[in-house]
Structure formats: C-alpha cells, structure tokens
Amino acid sequence: MSVREIVPFRRETPSKSEKGNDYGKHKPDLEEDFNYCCGYCGAFDGFGYTKTYFEIDHFVPKDFLIKSNSSIGFCKYSNLVYSCRFCNNNKNKHWPSESEDFFILDDKGYIDPCDPEYDNNLYRTEDGAIMWNTELGKWMATTAFKFDQRLEEIKLLWKYNKTRINIEKIIDELNDYLEGTDEYEEIKKELTPLFEKHYFLQRELATFYNG
Numbered sequence: 001m002s003v004r005e006i007v008p009f010r011r012e013t014p015s016k017s018e019k020g021n022d023y024g025k026h027k028p029d030l031e032e033d034f035n036y037c038c039g040y041c042g043a044f045d046g047f048g049y050t051k052t053y054f055e056i057d058h059f060v061p062k063d064f065l066i067k068s069n070s071s072i073g074f075c076k077y078s079n080l081v082y083s084c085r086f087c088n089n090n091k092n093k094h095w096p097s098e099s100e101d102f103f104i105l106d107d108k109g110y111i112d113p114c115d116p117e118y119d120n121n122l123y124r125t126e127d128g129a130i131m132w133n134t135e136l137g138k139w140m141a142t143t144a145f146k147f148d149q150r151l152e153e154i155k156l157l158w159k160y161n162k163t164r165i166n167i168e169k170i171i172d173e174l175n176d177y178l179e180g181t182d183e184y185e186e187i188k189k190e191l192t193p194l195f196e197k198h199y200f201l202q203r204e205l206a207t208f209y210n211g
C-alpha cells in the first residue's frame with residue numbers, strides 16, 4: 001500500500017505569486033494538493049486539539065535558498081511540501097549533501113513526496129506502519145523521519161484517516177438516494193459502526209497526545 005492514502009499532486013500554477021519570501025501564502029493550495037495530509041508520513045491534519053500541527057517544508061531546505069546564487073526562491077511552489085511538524089523538523093537536520101542540487105548521496109537522502117518514486121522506496125503495511133523496500137527508504141524512515149520512533153502514533157493516525165475517508169464515501173453515496181427509501185436506510189446502517197470506530201480512535205489519539 002502507498003504511504004499516503006492519496007498520492008499528493010502539486011498544481012502547475014499556484015493561486016499566489018511565486019515571487020517574494022512569504023511562502024505562507026501558499027498554504028491553502030498546499031492543503032488541497034496534499035489532501036490535508038503530511039506529504040511524508042500521511043498524517044491527517046484534522047486534530048485541532050492535538051500537538052500535531054502542520055507546516056510548510058522546503059524540500060530543498062531554506063538554508064540553501066538564502067544563498068544569493070540559489071535558483072530556487074522561498075516561494076517556488078514545486079519546492080514546497082505540506083508537512084507535519086515532526087517530519088519537517090527531522091528532515092531539516094539531515095540533508096545528505098552540501099549542495100541544493102544533490103538530494104540523494106550513497107543511499108542517503110530524500111525523494112520529493114509528489115514523485116511516484118516515493119512509494120517505490122517506502123510502503124504502508126496492513127496495520128498502518130511505514131516500512132521500506134530499499135536502503136534509501138530505510139534511511140528516510142529511520143535516520144531522517146524516525147517513523148519507527150512514532151510507530152504507534154503513525155498506525156493510529158492511519159486508521160483514523162481511513163475511517164474518516166470511508167465515512168465520507170458513504171455520506172457521498174447517500175446523496176444519490178432519497179431519505180426514507182430502503183436503499184437509503186440500508187446504506188445509512190453502514191455508518192453506525194464507522195462512527196463508533198471513529199469516536200474510539202479519536203479518543204485513543206487524544207489520550208496518546210495528551211498523556
């Protein structure tokens with residue numbers, strides 16, 4: 001399975017200008033293009049009450065962009081990633097080279113989360129853990145993003161996001177039927193166990209974050 005429920009895709013032309021330094025203006029576009037999930041670990045950003053807040057990561061880190069000879073500006077949309085705080089912080093500590101042009105050196109480094117290659121190096125197990133197929137994938141998962149240290153949280157977030165998506169699918173389906181018809185009532189019954197699951201997962205996540 002893919003690490004992300006939906007593989008993110010950046011729009012060709014962002015709504016806001018790619019000039020200047022205020023890259024925060026791209027957040028609404030990024031939220032949509034990344035389906036409100038971290039590009040790297042797939043965590044859903046729907047928890048206002050938790051400590052998992054979301055940021056904008058520069059794929060080629062800001063340190064390189066500060067140099068006047070960099071060809072990448074702070075607001076270049078193709079260099080921006082919607083990212084949870086954990087992935088953003090961990091990534092910036094581990095750039096593999098001294099150059100903005102080398103993302104990968106000797107099986108260490110990063111693949112852009114919008115590149116289909118991302119899912120050739122990392123994958124999701126049935127229970128929601130993130131594992132690797134390659135040495136580069138192992139480096140990203142363990143040395144850089146430290147997914148292994150967040151294993152329980154990552155599994156819970158995955159289950160929560162899947163349940164949420166299933167609920168939304170059924171609600172969409174219900175819109176095709178008239179309320180009160182047999183079909184409508186039949187489909188509606190599928191929601192009850194999902195709501196229950198959603199509620200308990202949310203409680204588990206709250207305990208997880210708030211100790």
Ligand SMILES: [Zn+2]
Nearest residue numbers: 038041084087
């Ligand atoms: Zn993340």
